[in-house]
Amino acid sequence: DTEVTQTPKHLVMGMTNKKSLKCEQHMGHRAMYWYKQKAKKPPELMFVYSYEKLSINESVPSRFSPECPNSSLLNLHLHALQPEDSALYLCASSLLYSQGENEQFFGPGTRLTVL
């Protein structure tokens, strides 16, 4: 299985809602990533998990809360988001988090709209 899955595919939420994005891979990868991508822009790194531990938090607002319950799962909990947080949220994984040697496998993304 060489696939990264993300659910849901689309999400519309109000600014007072709490929701979660889910990402799953069964390739035995030990590094997982969250990216945010606005229209016609490149992906921007949000978080990196290596061996289920948070390795990088790119100064992301606390209304985004990542969680890595096990080596196959990555969640992104959302609370009190702003309309400017509307974007495509991409999850990726790689074999290891080591000097970028490993290619990253991306999921199809969750299209988030904040009203």
Add this chain to the structure above:
Amino acid sequence: SQQGEEDPQALSIQEGENATMNCSYKTSINNLQWYRQNSGRGLVHLILIRSNEREKHSGRLRVTLDTSKKSSSLLITASRAADTASYFCATALANQAGTALIFGKGTTLSVSS
């Protein structure tokens, strides 16, 4: 700030023609990778070239790397309509135990039949 900058920003060609995209970066790298993204979808890894390599091929793809000029190019030969997508270069910064990729702004390629 972003590490990679691609040019052109947009490229339109006919099927069968070759497409060349360029990427420039600012600091030393361990490797440079190219990814493709179809509209609104996830990215797909195309090719990785290490800092000690100058050229690499994969099918219809040819990537070059010039570390002295801090630049790379991606050539797609005999393009097809299915090659229509956005292409991003991504750099992995050198001298860090664990590094994330930094993506360039991307080139949008349109191939018409």
